[in-house]
Amino acid sequence: MxxxxxxxxxxxxxxxxxxxxxxxxxxxxxxxxxxxxxxxxxxxxxxxxxxxxxxxxxxxxxxxxxxxxxxxxxxxxxxxxxxxxxxxxxxxxxxxxxxxxxxxxxxxxxxxxxxxxxxxxxxxxxxxxxxxxxxxxxxxxxxxxxxxxxxxxxxxxxxxxxxxxxxxxxxxLDQGIKFPEPSKHTKNKLYTTIDDPSGTVVVKGGGFINYLTEKKLPMLSEIGLGAKFVKLEGNAMLAPSYVADGSVQICYVGKGSGWIKVVGSEGKPALDSIVEEGDLFIVPQFFGLAGIADDCGMEVFSVVTSSKPVFGQLAGNTSVWNALAPVVLQATLNVTSEFEQLFKSKNSESITIVPPST
Known part of the structure; x- marks a missing residue:
């Protein structure tokens, strides 16, 4: 493609x-x-x-x-x-x-x-x-x-x-105009705060990720969309992932800057670019996405074309690398059993955001 x-x-x-x-x-x-x-x-x-x-x-x-x-x-x-x-x-x-x-x-x-x-x-x-x-x-x-x-x-x-x-x-409008007061009990029903440091995923020193799906906001089932907010601290990395259900992501850099890589089926980056505040980029269906923030950090708001997207991690204990049998992993990477054990040990914990090296 x-x-x-x-x-x-x-x-x-x-x-x-x-x-x-x-x-x-x-x-x-x-x-x-x-x-x-x-x-x-x-x-x-x-x-x-x-x-x-x-x-x-x-x-x-x-x-x-x-x-x-x-x-x-x-x-x-x-x-x-x-x-x-x-x-x-x-x-x-x-x-x-x-x-x-x-x-x-x-x-x-x-x-x-x-x-x-x-x-x-x-x-x-x-x-x-x-x-x-x-x-x-x-x-x-x-x-x-x-x-x-x-x-x-x-x-x-x-x-x-x-x-x-x-x-x-x-x-x-003219100065002094007074608009109606907000309706009661609308937050977390008709809208929500997605820039929330308590996050779905929180990594100390690295940042956080919030996923917004119909499970959290049921009305999303009516529009068939979900959302994701990623905040990376300075020099932190967003580990590679993809949307396993074939949804597309449209992403906006709301703050900061960094480097984004999007990889498709040909084994090379389809997008390999610096991004900064105000930039828009798109992740096609099944393409992998990763990024590294600059010293100032980076915030990215994304909309996903599904209200219940399935995000697949390409690193860590929920990734394919952790699930594959030792002999299959050795054959896949063409490595020794010793290296297979080393590599698998590196994927024994959750890897969604990688904090900067100290």
Whole structure:
């Protein structure tokens, strides 16, 4: 399989103004997005920035990189909205067709990256958004006469509904505006903190890994996606692993820098590159992934195209090396029995993150 792989930053500006901006990874610069039916975008909200209510054509995750954001969610045909207050380190699953709005009520910028599945997208490799109001919204498209008849409004009222909002994707609201308080009992049901040092896997001096599956957040079964967060301390290594169920990983470097290797079926790296904050890379199905952080450490947020992915380790006591019979391991590596015993002893413990050498 010939796979053109690269590390890319968002290269296309969808919108930019005093309220913030929305940036995307284009298919032209990142063709693997459309090839593997993925998509990625990044939202910047300045203080008082408001993303108008909209829905998307893809299931995805949002991961908060900076700040805090108030989010409103309205499922189809629901008489009520749910309000979330998500902060740096939180991950929120978003179902296609659910209307959402996003508001930064803080004093500093808020940034969130969106990674998801574009298998049902109108344009493969991209999220397409449908706005309910504003110059790009449905009301503008249906026009005042249709809107008036629908809602029982006179001509002036219809013009007001359709044309008063002249913003597009994002608008800046007035100082002093007060949005609704967050709904109760939503954390760990509709979103969760994935940047959690208590982690699924914690290695002293090396870092931690958190896996987010439908077992931890049952609603993920509705969107068919999972997530993973890796934090490596300076010079620590993420040991080689793969996703055994054939899921694809789309990965975003949220902080720091390091070196990433992705290996396919030809016995050579398909990706062998330095990565830094803001970079996006993809791990195709069944490819192996490993990485080493620079002195500053590295954080990587990944979305996996399964809500119950199976991660296979390629090192340590849960790896194939520990399971193989001695004679099979000797034949596989073409080594002596003495070296086989040495190598197996090196795989007798868990190896997911390797701390830096002292």
């Amino acid at each position: 010939e796979t053109k792989m690269a590390v890319e930053k968002a290269d296309q500006i969808a919108f930019e103004g005093d309220s913030g901006g929305y940036y995307v990874w284009s298919n032209e610069k990142s063709p693997l997005l459309s090839d593997l039916k993925l998509a990625a975008g990044k939202l910047l909200l300045h203080p008082l920035g408001f993303a108008l209510p909209h829905y998307a054509d893809c299931n995805k995750f949002g991961y908060v990189l900076e700040g805090a954001i108030t989010v409103g969610l309205v499922p189809p045909n629901s008489p009520e909205e749910t309000i979330l207050l998500i902060k740096k380190g939180d991950a929120v699953p978003l179902i296609a067709g659910v209307v959402s709005w996003w508001f930064n009520g803080g004093d500093t910028d808020a940034v969130i990256v969106f990674l998801g599945d574009s298998s049902k997208a109108l344009i493969p490799g991209q999220f397409t958004y449908f706005f309910v109001a504003g110059v790009l919204g449905f009301l503008a498209g249906f026009q005042p006469d249709f809107v008036g008849k629908t809602f029982g409004l006179d001509e002036t009222e219809s013009e007001n509904v359709v044309n008063s909002q002249q913003g597009a994707l994002l608008v800046k």
